[in-house]
Amino acid sequence: MRGQGYDGASNMRGAWNELQALFLRDSPSTYYVHCFAHRLQFALVAAAENEISVWLFFSKLASIVNLVSASPKRHAELQDAQAIEIEHTVTTAERVTGRRANQIGTLHRAGTTRWSSHFNSICSLIDMYGATIRVLENMVEAGTSNLIRGEAGGALIAMRSFEFIFILYLMHKIMGIIDLLCRALQQKSLDILNAMNLVSTTKALLQTLRVDGFDILLKHVEPICTQYDIDLPFMCARYKEATGRSCQQRDHITVEHHYRFDIFNTIIDFQLAEINNKFNEGAMELLILSSALEPKDGFKSLKIDKIYNLADKFYPADFTKQEMHYLRCQLEHYEVDVPHHQEFQNVSTISELCRRLVETNKSQHYYLINRLIRLVLTLPVTTTTTKRAFSAMKHVKIALRNKMEDEFLADSMIVYIKRELSEPIDLDSIVDDFYFMKKPSGTTSIGIFS
Template sequence: MNQKQSISYVISSQSSSQQRSYRTRLTAVLDCTRLLLMQGLSFRSHDESEESLNRGNLIKVLNWYAARCKEIKEVLFSNASGNDQMTSPTIQKDLINCCAVETTRAIINEIGDSLFSILVDEARDNSMKEQMTVVLRFVDKSGRVKERFLGISHVTDTCAQSLKDAIDAMFSTHGLSISSLRGQSYDGASNMSGEFNELKALILRENPHAMYVHCFAHQLQLAIVSVARRNCMVGNFWDVLVIIVSLVGASCKRNLRENGWDTLFSRVIEFCVDRHILVPNMEDIVVVKGRPRRVAQQVTYFHRFYVDLYCHVIDSILQELNDRFPETTTELFTCISCLSPRDSFAAFDKDKLLRFAQFYPLDFNSEELLLLRPQLDKFLLLVRMDEAFFNLNSISCVAQKLIETRSSCYFSLVYRLLTLALILPVATASIERVFSAMNLIKSDLRNKMGDIWLNDNLVVYVEKAVFKQIENEVILQHFQIMRPRRIQLSKFTVTE
């Protein structure tokens, strides 16, 4: 049946010209707000009077905008009524909150009903407040792994129960459920990863399938520290390495080119002698008249020494890492490695993949486990014969290719297995990036920011790729219904 659609306006008590001016003015302010948010810039100045030379970034950008657009100039500042300037702090905060809410809503819609993992950490901001950051890891509808910043929350203390309450409140606000968690990753602090009453344990009591993974980056750091403390030679290796990096980084190109190597090796040898560090073949590279004998000879000796020491360091670190990883985590990642597509799925092991599925009884019941075995056989046959699956280098690429070739429906259980493998977090790098952004947003000059203001600025700044996809009209309509406004924003309604 043919449908005729026409656009009609919902006209309020104000005239249409007032509404058009209001929409134009509000849109201009929103455009400038989007620019400042995505650049992580401040909005206000301590003096925004007309006599001030620095009225704040928002007003300055609006002036620049108006000077280049006649339509905007006609509705801004002196051409608008005094109580309808749309530049007050309240209006700014409302607009920014709308931007943040719509960005988070887009992220929640992107997750949908998918399973996800959680990454959590806390750090102090520039006002010495303890802030807890939450990032979600999930697989989108195209098979790509995404890590999205959900929000930041001020916690009065960092005990496990306070963190758990803050997570519950954040999940409740955004309509998320702990039951959908299939992984959790932290930095290994005692309040996070303790076995009994810490955050990991509290979540596992509520959802035993939220597998805990200690961040690999923090694990590696702890392993290196432990190895260095136990082995003085390894500790000396890092000391020498630090001074080498410092010397090279502090030298200009000319000095390095002309006498940089001589200076470098002289300093290294002096460093070793002063600290009684044993270096093999020291007698062959002793300093003569304040300068090493021959650079080429020194390179050979130092290379031989540090290659041997490097191998020793790596062996020690690997042993330390093996001792640090729990048996369950080791088994999980051993099973996951069987999904690697490298060398035509050479690591594929059906029994280990079945074992991996058994870790998630909520996602694979007994009947599905029986069906998974023959489906894995057919999947292996497909990926080794279909050219579309050749030369893939990651598990994520396999998931994406299954979606592209529309094979995910046929191999639904295998795709579910891939999803569970992909959402398991291995590092909290995304959290650290949020903290870096937090120090940029809440700087020393902006250390009086409130918690909501900080969260709204951070959400948009960190997830600017999501924010760019949100249309102005969505934000404007949200802004209009937040509280009663003097002028109503005209709405477009579709009638049949």
Template sequence: MKGEFNGLRALVVRENNAAYYVHCFAHQLQLVVVAIAKKHFEVGDFFDMISTLVNVVGASCKRQDMIRETYRKKVQEGISSGEINTGTGLNQEISLQRPGNTRWGSHQRTLQRLVELFSSIIEVLEYIQNEGVEDSKKRQAYGLLKYFHTFDCVFYMQLMLLILGLTENLSMALQRKDQDILNAMSLVESTKRELQKLRDDGWDSLMNKVSSFYVFVDPRKPRRKTNITNLHHYKVNCFYTIIDLQLQEFNDRFTEVNTDLLICMASLSPLDSFQEFNREKLVRLAKFYPDDFSYGEVLSLEQHLDIYIDNVSRDERFKSLKSLGELSRLMVKTQKHLAHPLVYRLLKLVLTLPVATASVERCFSAMKLVNTAARNRIGDQFLSDCLVCYIEKELFEAVTNENVIKRFQLLNERRVVL
């Protein structure tokens, strides 16, 4: 899709220089976070160790039960001593969650579980090292124990929890079906500002978390003394470098042109009686398409927009519109596309700029599950019907078997009532 030379994006741009490519926001955020593991070797090594830990600890039900039992005993001890409160929904049974490669939001939950179950996991790793049957698993357990007792492990665990926590709110917002472009763009900017704030003022608070947890990890070992060499490595080579990578990826993937383009596009929205209408932004939007709007048309567009908004905002037929598609159809139906040709041209250009959402990404994933090798002769219409049923599960849950049978019975006269 995004190939620089032969991708769909490149082929379209060859035909139209004013064509703009807007990647799925949720996918872009995924690539932003993944970039850390790819470009910073120590962070990549940390997540490789997490994957190995999940494979070793979760390799058998017995080991998983050991973690749950160890955690349960610690909770009981905490309740008995008064350190842990009780109540509805508290102290639920938990386990180490396997992170998904395609959804980096799951890595945050894995790290949170790792922090919560840390002492239980250490006990299980020690058991595997001493009592394990397979030599390979015993060596893996030994290597994991050695790594999880290091300062590096605790440092990257706490740092990635901070970064993934800052991007979680944006990630959840971008995965919504009813995605709001303006809110999405504002959340991107807010996330970038919070990352910059973390870079400027977050070092001391991070080190306090790391230091307190490092004492908890292995109180028998003396804490490493921090000299200027260690300070420079962890603060400059790690902390600053990782956050700078995040900010750089945010700026590269959520470009200023795309952000400005989408914000201007939202000014055409008919929601709430054209509440988002902004003449200056729409004029700026027209300037993104120099092949479609001449210099003179851009100058006259300001007056056209004033007349357009006064005309449609007073028309009762335009009060309850929900989307740009509905606005376009109604303008043609009411012949207003002839009265406001420049605005309608701008509206058509905006409609040719579809913004992919996480829902679209999930549709492609669903296609792999529905159109399997065993269904290699499935027709397009039947495939489309199957995909609708699979993707819109929430809607079809309300349809009962009795309704389906009744509908099928009424399609044609049958000798036997179903």
């Protein structure tokens, strides 16, 4: 066993008595590399649990999306209201026209395991804020029951509050910064070096937002509140808690202090701490050293010292002291030979490099480098593909097929996992193959079955 990766549950990744520690006791080289994309997907949930105003915001957001999208009638009203708004803004030159511009969309629900789904949900509400307000107003006036009218009224009050608009655009900005990193970590073939660079740029952008972003965000939120007749709070006034009781108020806390420090800075600080915690120094160093083996762009990342340190620091049990001397010698020959060999000119991934070394028999000459490449290939750097394969099992092994044998289940899953290989296969050709397999030799076909 060479690697382990799973979600961040304490009974899984704990360093003392949990699953990670149990594996490490038997195999010290079974490095635990968390599924980074999975960690970032749940960073928002953790942020909601730590900041009550954010939790309330996403709770209201989910209620608004569910309420407006609950029936085809409301969905049609939303699209009609959006079409009227687009037509008006185009007429007044507030929108730019062009191909694929000003498309009529719908509100998106936020999923529990996809960071990008929260970002999409917020973007859709920003794009259709005015149309959503109109639909809720119609529901308050013409709702079929007191329950619907009450829910619509509560959602309308929330959407017309300054705090809702402030958090809406704050989370839109934060998620927009982190979204690129999250998407890069979910790619099937992870570019390790570029992903690590995105970690640094993401932290830098969040820090810049923390220092200079509050006043810019206010200047963006205030015109929107003015457009929709939302009351703007006086920032120098004393902030009152939700209860409004004087005995529960904090002294000398202004409205600006509440939004700047209690919400704005707190959320950004949590995101920075979350990224620093997930991308710890050990895992970062392991991934960065492993990137020296990347053959992309003509082996541009190839560094002998980095590869040597990778074997020396992280795989001491797999290379003897004598082999470490041989490894450096092999690396010197490898640097001169492989990057200039015709068979390796178009190699772009480490797995393809490993296969090409075997095909050209160079794996016998560079057997220590080949061993290190195979060890790196076992690292669970990205488990997105594996997670999606497990998610697909619910479509294969359903209640009607719950007695499926393991062999048939494995075959069915392989067709899904390697679907790029199975897509060109024509179903009629499969039927024909089975037909000719059953057809006795020496007989003449009279007709074929449908």
